[in-house]
Amino acid sequence: MRICAALLALFFSTSLSAAYNPDVLRKAADLDAERLKQADQEVSNWLAHGRTYDEQRFSPLDQINSGNISGLGLAWAFDTNHSRGLEASPIVIDGVMYSTGNWSVVYANDAKTGELIWQFDPQVDKAWAVHACCDVVNRGVAVWKGKVYVGTLDGYLVAVDAGTGEEIWRTLTIDQSRPYTITGAPRVVKGKVVIGNGGAEYGVRGYVSAYDAESGDMVWRFWTVPGNPDSKPEDDAMAMALETWDRSFPWWENGGGGTVWDSMAYDPELDQLYIGVGNAGPWNRHLRNPAGLDNLFVSSIVSLNPDTGEYIWHYQGTPNDGFDYTATQHMILAEINWQGEQRSVIMQAPKNGFFFILDRATGEFLSAEPYSRVNWALGYDENGRPIENPDVDYKDGKQFIRPSPVGAHNWHPMSYNPQTGFVYIPTIEGANEIDPDYNYEHEPGFWNLGTQPMPQPPGEMLFQQAMLRSVLGGGLLAWNPETQQPAWEVKHALTWNGGVLSTAGNLVFQGTADQKFRAFSADTGEELWNFDTQTGVMAPAVTYTVDGEQYIAVQAGWGGGLGLAAGLKPPPGPPRSRILAFKLGGTGTLPAVPERVIYDPPPRLDVSDEVIAHGNVKYRQYCVGCHGMSVVSGGSIPDLRHMHSTRHEGFKAIVLGGALSGVGMVGFSEVLTEEDADAIYAYILDEANKDKEERENPGPQWWRDFKTWVYLKVGGLIDSAM
Numbered sequence: 076m077r078i079c080a081a082l083l084a085l086f087f088s089t090s091l092s093a094a095y096n097p098d099v100l101r102k103a104a105d106l107d108a109e110r111l112k113q114a115d116q117e118v119s120n121w122l123a124h125g126r127t128y129d130e131q132r133f134s135p136l137d138q139i140n141s142g143n144i145s146g147l148g149l150a151w152a153f154d155t156n157h158s159r160g161l162e163a164s165p166i167v168i169d170g171v172m173y174s175t176g177n178w179s180v181v182y183a184n185d186a187k188t189g190e191l192i193w194q195f196d197p198q199v200d201k202a203w204a205v206h207a208c209c210d211v212v213n214r215g216v217a218v219w220k221g222k223v224y225v226g227t228l229d230g231y232l233v234a235v236d237a238g239t240g241e242e243i244w245r246t247l248t249i250d251q252s253r254p255y256t257i258t259g260a261p262r263v264v265k266g267k268v269v270i271g272n273g274g275a276e277y278g279v280r281g282y283v284s285a286y287d288a289e290s291g292d293m294v295w296r297f298w299t300v301p302g303n304p305d306s307k308p309e310d311d312a313m314a315m316a317l318e319t320w321d322r323s324f325p326w327w328e329n330g331g332g333g334t335v336w337d338s339m340a341y342d343p344e345l346d347q348l349y350i351g352v353g354n355a356g357p358w359n360r361h362l363r364n365p366a367g368l369d370n371l372f373v374s375s376i377v378s379l380n381p382d383t384g385e386y387i388w389h390y391q392g393t394p395n396d397g398f399d400y401t402a403t404q405h406m407i408l409a410e411i412n413w414q415g416e417q418r419s420v421i422m423q424a425p426k427n428g429f430f431f432i433l434d435r436a437t438g439e440f441l442s443a444e445p446y447s448r449v450n451w452a453l454g455y456d457e458n459g460r461p462i463e464n465p466d467v468d469y470k471d472g473k474q475f476i477r478p479s480p481v482g483a484h485n486w487h488p489m490s491y492n493p494q495t496g497f498v499y500i501p502t503i504e505g506a507n508e509i510d511p512d513y514n515y516e517h518e519p520g521f522w523n524l525g526t527q528p529m530p531q532p533p534g535e536m537l538f539q540q541a542m543l544r545s546v547l548g549g550g551l552l553a554w555n556p557e558t559q560q561p562a563w564e565v566k567h568a569l570t571w572n573g574g575v576l577s578t579a580g581n582l583v584f585q586g587t588a589d590q591k592f593r594a595f596s597a598d599t600g601e602e603l604w605n606f607d608t609q610t611g612v613m614a615p616a617v618t619y620t621v622d623g624e625q626y627i628a629v630q631a632g633w634g635g636g637l638g639l640a641a642g643l644k645p646p647p648g649p650p651r652s653r654i655l656a657f658k659l660g661g662t663g664t665l666p667a668v669p670e671r672v673i674y675d676p677p678p679r680l681d682v683s684d685e686v687i688a689h690g691n692v693k694y695r696q697y698c699v700g701c702h703g704m705s706v707v708s709g710g711s712i713p714d715l716r717h718m719h720s721t722r723h724e725g726f727k728a729i730v731l732g733g734a735l736s737g738v739g740m741v742g743f744s745e746v747l748t749e750e751d752a753d754a755i756y757a758y759i760l761d762e763a764n765k766d767k768e769e770r771e772n773p774g775p776q777w778w779r780d781f782k783t784w785v786y787l788k789v790g791g792l793i794d795s796a797m
């Protein structure tokens with residue numbers, strides 16, 4: 076009874092306090108076409124995903140600047156009570172912050188204190204997580220006329236009352252018989268909410284759709300790859316695309332890919348909506364597309380009419396994608412001096428390692444220069460077609476391809492600073508083997524790549540980690556689009572670092588995988604400040620003011636695709652996924668990190684090396700994406716080397732029977748036999764015992780220091796030598 080009263084009191088104090096009068100909140104969130112178009116003028120607010128429709132992620136605020144940054148401290152921290160990856164860009168309006176966290180939950184916080192005003196849980200079906208390649212993340216909401224919009228992991232678009240957090244309408248945007256997921260943020264253009272989805276590896280056909288912001292009714296849908304060639308193409312764009320697919324492979328049964336899972340930008344003057352289109356599925360182009368056609372519109376930027384969804388132009392950076400080279404990476408609209416002329420351009424640094432500049436009115440190709448090391452292409456011809464490198468064609472056997480399928484840049488947003496003229500890119504240095512598998516059978520709902528599972532580096536853990544590090548570096552690159560040259564570059568200790576914010580205070584903010592939130596000088600790249608976030612940071616920061624004081628806010632929560640899968644160093648303790656806000660003179664601190672609980676495994680099973688090797692292959696096929704390479708957890712999903720004895724006993728009930736599907740760990744009985752599960756278990760026990768031996772016998776301090784050095788440095792050296 077007492078608990079009840081306390082809960083009620085808490086409820087009333089957070090939800091219905093006079094300070095958070097729903098009418099006032101709703102009125103503040105009354106964004107319309109004009110306010111969004113003029114978002115740049117509202118310097119105190121962050122009204123749209125990339126702050127402005129042009130997605131520059133640059134703020135004119137300069138109260139916090141390179142001169143006083145040392146005084147920046149924690150103003151508040153909000154714990155989401157989850158531990159998975161956070162990737163959202165909050166929207167901030169008149170002192171209220173709207174953001175999202177794990178399982179598509181929406182939060183409205185007081186942007187000055189962090190106090191929770193309301194929270195909306197769309198009750199995502201947790202078993203749907205098996206269709207999510209890259210964690211149960213969400214990149215944020217859109218706001219329009221008093222409503223807050225979120226796309227949910229299981230495919231709904233939901234409108235929520237900005238005043239109370241109550242659901243107003245929900246529309247199912249996908250066919251749930253297909254493994255689509257939504258992690259991207261919706262955008263609102265002239266009263267229509269635009270949302271795409273992901274799932275290219277799992278067998279879906281990509282599209283983006285627009286819904287009426289008031290009613291939730293669908294207004295238009297643009298497909299990005301053709302459907303069954305026996306049916307009439309939906310529109311002229313699909314008729315054009317159909318000619319670029321090879322009918323000898325039934326891509327339409329596999330889906331084809333081309334998902335629009337993240338980036339969009341809008342130009343209100345030209346009235347064009349730009350979408351970034353993802354990779355083709357299955358990855359193996361020789362299997363999918365023996366004729367070597369272009370496969371429109373995979374790996375393209377497409378311009379659409381936002382009222383009708385009609386095609387205007389497209390540019391395909393990676394025709395006939397065979398490398399998972401999505402063009403869903405962040406796109407920025409800017410006016411730049413291009414060879415002596417002012418041009419209205421769209422810029423993108425997609426996975427394929429080239430920095431693209433196009434005229435955004437027409438799609439005319441202006442430039443593609445490598446911003447990273449690449450080996451798949453030698454460059455681009457004047458028509459904007461890549462000149463592919465015949466030496467790395469993997470048709471007849473595996474090849475080391477650079478960049479890796481993770482990309483030279485992934486979804487983590489860049490920023491364009493009109494004062495320095497630089498684009499700041501969170502880069503990934505990486506190469507990976509692509510090994511074709513022509514014994515392809517489509518497995519509905521699971522990974523379908525037409526390539527062998529990702530290789531596990533050979534040898535002992537130390538060597539493996541050095542190898543992993545060697546094929547996966549990370550940094551922050553300031554790229555000058557006018558000269559098509561790097562201006563400066565900072566190399567980070569680890570890979571999979573955060574998105575970027577730049578400000579008129581001559582600052583660039585970026586969180587890093589090694590659990591820091593950092594500020595750099597925008598013109599020189601000198602690191603000026605950092606804060607220990609206790610967990611890796613992937614999300615981009617935003618900035619705003621409340622009562623005349625400037626804040627910098629960022630979500631800190633480790634995970635996402637590589638954060639789960641790469642088996643890099645996990646955080647020291649169980650991660651907490653939080654929103655952190657900083658201001659000058661802030662004195663807040665985070666609570667101490669509790670110890671990570673590690674249980675010792677039972678002894679190894681008495682099985683042959685073949686069984687362990689088989690378990691390893693199956694593990695890499697079905698488990699690695701969430702539980703990590705070499706069974707080293709990224710931190711936010713249980714480390715299977717350290718399970719409690721009850722988990723050992725219940726292993727098959729979990730892995731085949733789905734005993735934990737209510738918390739996001741589905742059963743795999745559709746694709747794994749009992750023998751497979753036993754083999755995976757034997758492999759996990761082998762890795763767990765290696766880890767136990769290492770923990771029991773860590774060796775002298777100099778040996779441990781040496782290993783850290785190998786991990787951080789030797790990998791980088793191997794990488795530069797390759």
Ligand code: HEC
Pocket residue numbers: 204205206207694697698699700701702712713714715717718719722726729730735738739740741743755
């Ligand atoms: C889509 C992500 C995902 C995939 C793929 C996945 N798991 Fe899990 N797994 C989870 C999550 C999330 C949990 C933790 C659930 C919870 O909160 O208890 C988990 C928990 C477990 C546990 C219990 C561990 C513990 O300490 O509580 C076992 C065992 C397990 N997984 C085995 C596997 C195996 C084997 C595979 C491959 C066949 C696999 N998982 C694939 C997400 C995944």
